[in-house]
Amino acid sequence: MERVCFLLKVRPERLAEYRERHAAVWPGMLDALRATGWRNYSLFLREDGLLVGYLETDDFAGARAGMAATEVNARWQAEMAPFFESLDGRPDEGMRPLTEVFHLD
Amino acid sequence: MERVCFLLKVRPERLAEYRERHAAVWPGMLDALRATGWRNYSLFLREDGLLVGYLETDDFAGARAGMAATEVNARWQAEMAPFFESLDGRPDEGMRPLTEVFHLD
Numbered sequence: 001m002e003r004v005c006f007l008l009k010v011r012p013e014r015l016a017e018y019r020e021r022h023a024a025v026w027p028g029m030l031d032a033l034r035a036t037g038w039r040n041y042s043l044f045l046r047e048d049g050l051l052v053g054y055l056e057t058d059d060f061a062g063a064r065a066g067m068a069a070t071e072v073n074a075r076w077q078a079e080m081a082p083f084f085e086s087l088d089g090r091p092d093e094g095m096r097p098l099t100e101v102f103h104l105d
Numbered sequence: 106m107e108r109v110c111f112l113l114k115v116r117p118e119r120l121a122e123y124r125e126r127h128a129a130v131w132p133g134m135l136d137a138l139r140a141t142g143w144r145n146y147s148l149f150l151r152e153d154g155l156l157v158g159y160l161e162t163d164d165f166a167g168a169r170a171g172m173a174a175t176e177v178n179a180r181w182q183a184e185m186a187p188f189f190e191s192l193d194g195r196p197d198e199g200m201r202p203l204t205e206v207f208h209l210d
Contacts, residue, residue, distance in 0.1 A: 005149040005157050022207040033209055040210065044110035044203035052110050052203060054159045098149035098157060102127040104138055105145065 002060045003103065006095040009085040010049040018083050019045070028072040036066030049085070053095065060097070068092065107165045108208065111200040114190040115154040123188050124150065133177040141171030154190070158200065165202070173197065 010018050022043060033041060041055035057063040067073045077090040087094045115123050127148060138146060146160035162168040172178045182195040192199045 003147050003159075005147070005159065007151065007155070007157075019206050025207065030209055038209065041208070042108050042110070042205055043207040045206045046112065046203050050112070050203075052112070052157055052159075054108075054110065054157075098151050098155075100147055101124050101150045102130065102148040103146070104130075104135055104143065 002057055003100060004053075004055050004057065004060050005098045005100070006053045007098070008051045008053070008087075008091060008094060010045065010051050010083055011085055012049050014083045015045070015049055021080075021083075026072065026076065029076050032067060032070045032072050036070070037063040038067070064092070064095075107162055108205060109158075109160050109162065109165050110203045110205070111158045112203070113156045113158070113192075113196060113199060115150065115156050115188055116190050117154045119188045120150070120154055126185075126188075131177065131181065134181050137172060137175045137177050141175070142168040143172070169197070169200075 037057045037059065039056045041053070044052045044054070046052075055063075073092065077092050080091050081087060081089075084091050084094070142162045142164065144161045146158070149157045149159070151157075160168075178197065182197050185196050186192060186194075189196050189199070
């Protein structure tokens, strides 16, 4: 099992709307995440827009490729892209996992 | 169950040593974390020293107070404090949880 943590930066002027959108993620998006192996997936937001993602999966490369191949993800990422700073493409392509340095079960 | 995410900043010049220390956390520290309800606890490090902590617990306020009352934690935090930037006290007292904006089981 892999534990994955990544960071993104939400534009401060879009924070309220970002929160609203993530309180009502499309059911089809949730189904696609589950079907492609994203588990125990949370997003946490700091007041300045720093966003932390945490998830567990058996194979992150596979889970990421699986999502990237879905039509619903392409639509979701296109709508989410303008919420983020310093992205050269889709938000899901900008996820750069950090290194795990400690774990206690 | 609460999912908690917090951020700290490790001094860039101490990153290697920070990694080494966390690959060999004292067994007494691990026992104390378990005994006070810290579960599925991971630390992730970005190259510039940004540190992300993620944990699950039934009661974060209680887990935090429980650890703060242990002697082993006082010793550990005293040794860890010089590794961090911009702290006014012990690292465990500087943990400011972010807000969870999304979760998928």
